[in-house]
Amino acid sequence: MRLNISSRIVEAYVGEYASGKSEVAVNRALMLSRLGRTVTLVDLDIVEPCYTLRPIKLELIAAGIQVLAWETRDTEGLGEAGNVIRAENRWALKRPGDIILDIGYGVGGSRTLNLLEGAGTDPDLRVVAVINASRPMTASIEDITGYVGELGNVNMLINNTHLGDETTADIVQEGARLVSGASVILDMPVLATTAAEEIAAIIGPKDCAGNQVWAIKRYMPQTFW
Amino acid sequence: MPEKPIKGDKRYFMTGNEVVAYAAVMANADIMYGYPITPQNEIMHYWTRMAPKYGKEFLQTEDELSAGFTTVGGVLAGRKAFTATAGPGNTLMQEPISMAEAMRLPIVVAVQQRGGPSTATVIYSQQEVTLTTFGGNGEGFRIVYSTATHQELYDYTIKAFNTAWKYRFPTFILGDGYQAKMRESLTMYDPESRGIELVSPEAYVGMPGTPGIDRPPGQYRNTYNVEEELYEVLQQYQKEYDAIAPEVAEFESLGAEDSDLVVVSHGVVSRAAKEAVMELREAGVKVGYFRPITLRPMPEKQLREVANKAKTLLIAESAIGQLARLVKDSIYGCGAGIIPLFKPGAGITAEEISAKIKSVLG
Numbered sequence: 210m211r212l213n214i215s216s217r218i219v220e221a222y223v224g225e226y227a228s229g230k231s232e233v234a235v236n237r238a239l240m241l242s243r244l245g246r247t248v249t250l251v252d253l254d255i256v257e258p259c260y261t262l263r264p265i266k267l268e269l270i271a272a273g274i275q276v277l278a279w280e281t282r283d284t285e286g287l288g289e290a291g292n293v294i295r296a297e298n299r300w301a302l303k304r305p306g307d308i309i310l311d312i313g314y315g316v317g318g319s320r321t322l323n324l325l326e327g328a329g330t331d332p333d334l335r336v337v338a339v340i341n342a343s344r345p346m347t348a349s350i351e352d353i354t355g356y357v358g359e360l361g362n363v364n365m366l367i368n369n370t371h372l373g374d375e376t377t378a379d380i381v382q383e384g385a386r387l388v389s390g391a392s393v394i395l396d397m398p399v400l401a402t403t404a405a406e407e408i409a410a411i412i413g414p415k416d417c418a419g420n421q422v423w424a425i426k427r428y429m430p431q432t433f434w
Numbered sequence: 435m436p437e438k439p440i441k442g443d444k445r446y447f448m449t450g451n452e453v454v455a456y457a458a459v460m461a462n463a464d465i466m467y468g469y470p471i472t473p474q475n476e477i478m479h480y481w482t483r484m485a486p487k488y489g490k491e492f493l494q495t496e497d498e499l500s501a502g503f504t505t506v507g508g509v510l511a512g513r514k515a516f517t518a519t520a521g522p523g524n525t526l527m528q529e530p531i532s533m534a535e536a537m538r539l540p541i542v543v544a545v546q547q548r549g550g551p552s553t554a555t556v557i558y559s560q561q562e563v564t565l566t567t568f569g570g571n572g573e574g575f576r577i578v579y580s581t582a583t584h585q586e587l588y589d590y591t592i593k594a595f596n597t598a599w600k601y602r603f604p605t606f607i608l609g610d611g612y613q614a615k616m617r618e619s620l621t622m623y624d625p626e627s628r629g630i631e632l633v634s635p636e637a638y639v640g641m642p643g644t645p646g647i648d649r650p651p652g653q654y655r656n657t658y659n660v661e662e663e664l665y666e667v668l669q670q671y672q673k674e675y676d677a678i679a680p681e682v683a684e685f686e687s688l689g690a691e692d693s694d695l696v697v698v699s700h701g702v703v704s705r706a707a708k709e710a711v712m713e714l715r716e717a718g719v720k721v722g723y724f725r726p727i728t729l730r731p732m733p734e735k736q737l738r739e740v741a742n743k744a745k746t747l748l749i750a751e752s753a754i755g756q757l758a759r760l761v762k763d764s765i766y767g768c769g770a771g772i773i774p775l776f777k778p779g780a781g782i783t784a785e786e787i788s789a790k791i792k793s794v795l796g
Binding site for chain 1: 444445476480618
């Protein structure tokens, strides 16, 4: 393991379809920005670029983060599925400050990282698998370890277990238990547990497994996806 | 027997496409035939991810014509076979679906509507109503469930296989791109644990014995030599369709019996319509809500009752009058007038419906 003395935070969020990659990435970018850090959020979903961050891009820029993502007018003419990487996004790792990468889903999505210049050698890059244990494909420790194994290069897990509007602290804690259990088998740390602000207030600063809790806001429902 | 992915009742957070794939597995579907098209792709993705584990099969064909015809073939061989498509794929699939109609084959098709005409958008519409209910050359001998929530996608996908194999008409789950991609929670369950008996498939071809000696010959035709022959078959099909229509037809309504103005919508738009109507009713405005769940057959009797009492039906849909045509056909001769709220290929919010209701009521 190489010693990392850089203060630069570079995180790539990968994971199962609809696991909450974009939601976590958006919240992480805003969290770092609020600490006064320079943050670039990069939408790397190259399969369905007209979904994901496009509808909230301008709102995020107004909140002080740099966003590398398509805008509606840019996607005109791309057809139904872009399958194309924005030129600016390819060089994202060369930008100053913190870089948060929102990657397309599944194994194909995690391979998108290979398209980034410098992804193979960036000493600060951490690939974080986003896990929602309320998703049927990642609902048990066995399912989670199997799934993360398929994804390839992953450094950390994040527990993003929730049930939308029906989420309770118990559901998040059960996710924390499962994700932490999987992290032991996979031998990789849990970066955090996420929870909507009101749930995070109930849980406190640490979840039942001792992971730090990130209080998040749900932005993605505004994107219709 | 391979185990099932869902054992007890449990809440899950999912996209609509995944829900369809899980429901198909839990309905004991045997094989999916498919060709990729957004926004239905994840139905295929999740079916193929589960297939090896649960003893299911999948064939990716070269286009939707082939996906439709192989689904027909799967059913002829006695497999619970299904496919999923959208937009231009649905257009191409009309030929094999017509064949299934002609031969009374219980194929199941999930449609996630996208913008039209042609390739249009990958995102959303309710513009495949005409195509799904009455597409193809023929008389629309089909059953079409228009879902509004993920729970319904699960319930009606399971039901679609039973309906198809019970009545032997092609059966559709009509969703849309919003439902396909949207995330919400639902309860998945093992239908058999709830007393839902899954209808077993039967082979049409390759039956044992000599046809005409040991058993009646199986003649499944989509070609006739003379008009009289075809006429007789279609008369019989129509008679059988009319006979089952009342028990197949489903609807949802709220305050439609005592309101001068009733909002009529289907699918995902009915979520907005229901919300608008409930809010206005709470505020003391007498307005009703009616939603056909089956678009074919339409819940004609119930809709006529509404249209005989109400003065106005406000028809809200993400198309230019495709639901409205079905409604007009059903309520011919009733007293209610029709006011449209048509937004082809675009979503409709509760606020828009509420504003329209207020402008009509003055």
